[in-house]
Amino acid sequence: MEAGDANLHQTDDDGDKSDEEEKEDRATQSLLNKLIRSNVVNNTNQVEVLQRDPNSPLYSVKTFEELRLKPQLLKGVYEMGFNRPSKIQENALPMMLAEPPQNLIAQSQSGTGKTAAFVLAMLSHVDPSLKWPQCLCISPTYELALQTGKVIEQMGKFYPEVKLAYAVRGHKMDRGVKIKEQIVIGTPGTVLDWCVKLKFIDPKKIKVFVLDEADVMIATQGHQDQSIRIQRMLSKGCQMLLFSATFEDSVWKFAERVVPDPNIIKLKREEETLDTIKQYYVLCNSKEDKFNALCNIYGAITIAQAMIFCHTRKTANWLAGQLSKEGHQVALLSGEMVVEQRAAVIERFKDGKEKVLITTNVCARGIDVEQVSVVINFDLPLDKDGNPDNETYLHRIGRTGRFGKRGLAVNMVDSQRSMEILKTYERHFNKKIGRLDTDDLDEIE
Numbered sequence: 001m002e003a004g005d006a007n008l009h010q011t012d013d014d015g016d017k018s019d020e021e022e023k024e025d026r027a028t029q030s031l032l033n034k035l036i037r038s039n040v041v042n043n044t045n046q047v048e049v050l051q052r053d054p055n056s057p058l059y060s061v062k063t064f065e066e067l068r069l070k071p072q073l074l075k076g077v078y079e080m081g082f083n084r085p086s087k088i089q090e091n092a093l094p095m096m097l098a099e100p101p102q103n104l105i106a107q108s109q110s111g112t113g114k115t116a117a118f119v120l121a122m123l124s125h126v127d128p129s130l131k132w133p134q135c136l137c138i139s140p141t142y143e144l145a146l147q148t149g150k151v152i153e154q155m156g157k158f159y160p161e162v163k164l165a166y167a168v169r170g171h172k173m174d175r176g177v178k179i180k181e182q183i184v185i186g187t188p189g190t191v192l193d194w195c196v197k198l199k200f201i202d203p204k205k206i207k208v209f210v211l212d213e214a215d216v217m218i219a220t221q222g223h224q225d226q227s228i229r230i231q232r233m234l235s236k237g238c239q240m241l242l243f244s245a246t247f248e249d250s251v252w253k254f255a256e257r258v259v260p261d262p263n264i265i266k267l268k269r270e271e272e273t274l275d276t277i278k279q280y281y282v283l284c285n286s287k288e289d290k291f292n293a294l295c296n297i298y299g300a301i302t303i304a305q306a307m308i309f310c311h312t313r314k315t316a317n318w319l320a321g322q323l324s325k326e327g328h329q330v331a332l333l334s335g336e337m338v339v340e341q342r343a344a345v346i347e348r349f350k351d352g353k354e355k356v357l358i359t360t361n362v363c364a365r366g367i368d369v370e371q372v373s374v375v376i377n378f379d380l381p382l383d384k385d386g387n388p389d390n391e392t393y394l395h396r397i398g399r400t401g402r403f404g405k406r407g408l409a410v411n412m413v414d415s416q417r418s419m420e421i422l423k424t425y426e427r428h429f430n431k432k433i434g435r436l437d438t439d440d441l442d443e444i445e
């Protein structure tokens with residue numbers, strides 16, 4: 001065996017990240033997930049609801065009709081293809097639409113219907129006859145703000161009297177002009193300018209304040225401070241709503257500062273399991289040898305859709321080139337691509353236009369490509385110090401929930417060290433990883 005140490009100390013080309021990069025990373029993941037997602041995420045966990053007033057009845061709805069929405073909005077909801085409220089919406093919508101307004105902190109993984117929920121709440125609370133901003137929503141980045149704006153436009157399609165303004169960089173207006181749009185969506189810095197310096201918005205007239213993607217927001221200290229400053233300017237009766245995909249302590253502390261007397265809704269992320277996965281390893285001597293082994297199993301793995309993970313961009317590029325030379329049609333997801341390019345690659349893969357997606361860990365992190373049933377670890381996942389990374393291993397190959405399809409994972413082992421790492425995965429998850437002889441594939445078929 002070759003001493004495969006050389007690449008063990010490399011991280012995914014990205015090295016250690018600054019806060020700003022980390023935030024950008026999360027914002028990118030979030031945006032990609034939005035661009036890719038066509039359906040609401042299925043989650044079999046129970047929603048946890050903590051009411052500010054435990055004595056008040058807990059309402060949940062199973063249909064949109066029960067919410068007594070304006071007919072124009074109900075029409076918009078159905079036009080978007082929503083038949084019934086998602087799990088989180090069942091509880092969140094009645095709370096957000098209640099009179100008097102209630103504050104809410106809601107956490108659930110991306111794709112569970114949070115955006116749709118607060119957009120519906122904003123649209124419901126607007127009085128279109130009043131020509132000033134009444135709902136204010138802040139998002140961590142320009143792109144995320146635009147994405148949410150699109151949802152507002154879609155859902156409000158049959159409610160054209162309601163207008164939307166984007167408080168994002170590049171939007172130039174003359175000082176002192178008042179904004180007539182009833183809903184404003186933007187990034188914290190520009191929104192703050194619009195409220196304080198330019199006085200386009202009178203914060204005292206805001207009835208609904210939404211802070212979206214709080215976990216991404218607070219990754220930047222500046223955004224956190226700006227959000228708090230905006231919140232302080234609002235009137236006491238303003239409804240405050242905060243959403244987050246994750247709920248670390250830091251998010252929680254921030255949420256409590258910006259949302260007084262909140263109701264709280266939480267939906268735990270569905271656990272991932274290795275129960276429905278067959279795991280194998282292949283013994284190789286070198287990168288080239290791994291490539292040959294991959295070619296041997298290529299026919300078997302491309303019956304389904306496969307994702308191949310490499311440790312570095314360089315390896316991913318190399319592998320994509322080699323496979324293409326062999327005449328295979330593969331997709332490459334690379335850190336050099338801009339978000340739209342990445343989204344397009346994933347979209348094509350999801351549509352089955354390419355059967356194989358080659359990527360690095362950093363690039364694929366946080367992206368759920370549900371129908372992938374074969375995962376090849378061309379390089380085993382490692383943390384940035386070159387040690388086993390159980391969480392990433394599980395996330396790459398694991399499946400969620402009871403509906404998870406059966407899957408296949410093949411790990412390429414090319415050194416003593418990578419064998420040791422494989423063994424730690426085997427021990428940690430207490431699941432056997434069997435040896436696969438790529439010259440005899442009866443095993444995996």
Ligand code: ADP
Pocket residue numbers: 034037038039040041080081082083084085086089108109110111112113114115116117
């Ligand atoms: P989140 O904000 O939690 O990431 P979104 O509100 O963006 O989730 O919803 C994720 C996807 O599910 C979007 O494509 C959205 O259009 C869709 N969606 C949201 N609510 C429903 C619903 N009640 N029924 C069907 N699809 C929905």
